[in-house]
Amino acid sequence: MRQLGELEAEIMDRVWSWGRPATAREVLNDLLKKRPIAYSTVKTVADILCDKGMLTREKDGRAWVYRATCTRQQYTAARMQDALSGSSDAAGVMASFVEQITPGEAEALRAALRAAKRRQAP
Known part of the structure; x- marks a missing residue:
């Protein structure tokens, strides 16, 4: 299993720490407490994590909800x-x-x- 990049690790850290599925918007809002970052960047990296098998996603209304595939x-x-x-x-x-x-x-x-x-x- 490959090492996560910096933003990938930050996103996974939040999903793991929260212990629940999360939207890209929720992750963005938490990341914004420490640094400026665009929603599209968070969404793109979350989708990359899905492609890598670290997250799954499912539609909830208009938003995608991301869930960790492992602890x-x-x-x-x-x-x-x-x-x-x-x-x-x-x-x-x-x-x-x-x-x-x-x-x-x-x-x-x-x-x-x-x-x-x-x-x-x-």
Whole structure:
């Protein structure tokens, strides 16, 4: 899964944070709090995100409503998997990663591994 561009990431961040479908107008209004941007730019990038499979859209009256196709966590996990699969030394990459994480992150990783093991048990 490709890394998102700056505006793509900002749009996805809002849809993920809100936890609900959103219109391009809603995203625009929130983006305008931080910087000037045109509605057509937000709409175009939202449509590009649809083409990339990150958002779906459906008509609601005259507006398109955009919905995330995955969670932020699923997206991040897919990016991590891409990084691992792109290396000829996945074990080395994981070892380097583990050396850099905080104790809290290490505990979260252990908990995730335990949960995955329970789900895989017959």
